Amino acid sequence: MAVRRTITGFSNPTVKFLRSLREKKHRRREGKFLAEGLRLLTDARESGVLPEMLVMASGRASHPLLAELEDAVAAAGGEIVEMDEDILAKVTGKDNPQAVAGVFAEFDTRLTGVDRNAASIWLVAQALRDPGNLGTMLRTGDAVGAGGLILIDDCADPFSVEAVRASMGAIFTQRLAAARWDEFLPWLRSGPGQLVAASLREPTDYRSAAYKAPCFLLVGNESQGLPDTYEAECDLRVTIPMMGRADSLNAAVAGAVLAYEALARLGSSTTEESSYSAA
Template identity: 75%
Template structure:
C-alpha cells in the first residue's frame, strides 16, 4: 500500500529543497532535477527512469497512469508527497502547475557512456544558450530516431526546468553527453563518425549531400554560429537556402530541417543497398 506524506506548509524544509532545484547551483549540488506532468513522468517510467520523490496535487483527478506511477515509485522505495496546488506551484515555479511532479537523479553525461553505433544520427549543440532550443533539440532527436544530444562548451543546463519542459519527455529517451570541443573531437575521431554542419564555407546543398552513418549534426550558438575552427574540422558542410530576408534559421529549427534530411538520405541509401 502506498504511503503518502502530507505537506501543507510553504515553510516546510522539503518544499524549500524541492523549490531550490529550479536553480542550477542547487541542482548541481544535489545531482537532482525536477520534471512535471503525467505524460512526461509516464514517458520517464516507460524508459526505465523513476522519480526518487513524487509530488502529487491533492486536487488531482484520478487516472490509471498516475496510479501506476505512484505504485511504481512506492515499490522502488521512493517517496510520495501529497500537497496543495499552491505549494506545488511554488515548487515548480509555474502559476498553473500540472497535478504531478517528480525529482530525478541527473544522468551520467560523459562521452564514455555513448555507443555511437547504436544510432545513425546524433545531434550536437555548441554553446547553445536558450534552454527552450535545447529542449526542442532533444524532442527533435527523439522524432528522427537520433541516439542522443551532445552538448559542447558552455551550453544551457539540459536539466533546467525550461529545457525539461521543452523536451516533452525526450530528456528521458535521448542519451545526453557534455564535453569541451577538444574532448569531443578526440572522441569522435577515435571511431566512425561523420561530422556535418550548416555553413557557407565550401558548402554543398543540404539536399542530396553525401551523408554517412553515424552522422553527427553540429549546430552552433544561436547568435554567433559555429567558430571557424569547428566548421573547418567538419567532414561535410552544407548550406540551406534562405529565400526571404532572414539570413539564418533558429538553431533548433535548423537542427530539425537538417536532421530530417539526413534521416531521409540514410534511409534511402539503406533501401538502395537492400535492393541491390
C-alpha cells in the same frame, strides 16, 4: 518500502529543496532535476525512468496513469509526497501547477557513455543558449531516431524545467552528453563518425551532401553560428538555402531540417535499411 508523507507548511525543508531545483547551481549540487506534469512523468515511466520522489497535489483528480505512476514509484522504493495545491504552486512557480511533479537523478553526461554505433544520427549543439531550443532538439532527435544530443562548450542546462518541458519526454529517451570541443573532437576521431557542420558560409547544399553513418550533425550558437575553427575540423560543411533576407534559421529548426535529410538518406538505425530510397 516507499516513504509516504504529507507536507502542510511552506517552510518544510522538502519544499525548499524542491524550489531550489529551479536553479542550476542547486541542481548541480544535488545531482537532481525536476519534471512536471503527468504526461512527462508517464513518458519517463514508459521509458523505464522513475522519479526518486513523486510530488502530488492533495486535492488532485484521480487518473489511471497517475495511479500507475504512484504504484511504480512505490514499488521501486521511491518517496511519495503530497502537498496542498498552493504549496505545489510555490514549488513549480506557476499559478496553475500541474498536479504532479517528480524529482529525478541527473543522467551521466560523459562522452564515455555514448555508444556511437547505436544510431545513424547524432545531434550536436555548440553553445546553444536557449533551453527551449535545447529541449526541442532532444524532441527532434527522438523523432528522427537519433542516438542522442551532445552539448559542446557552454550550453543551456538540459536539466532546467524549460528544457525538460520542451523535450516532451525525449530527455528520458535520448542519450545526453556534454563536453568541451577539445574533449569532443578527440573522442569523435577515436572511432567511426562523420562530423557535419550546419554552415552559413559553405556552398554545399544540404540535400546534395553525402551523409555517412554514424553521422554527427553539428549546429552552432543561436547568434554566432559555429566558430570558423570548428567548421574547419568538420568532415562536411553543408548549408541550408536561405531565400529571404535573413541569413540564418532558428538553431533547433536548422538541426531538424538537417536531421530529417540525414534520416531520409541513412535511416535511423545503423543496421536497419532506410525506409526511404536514396535521393
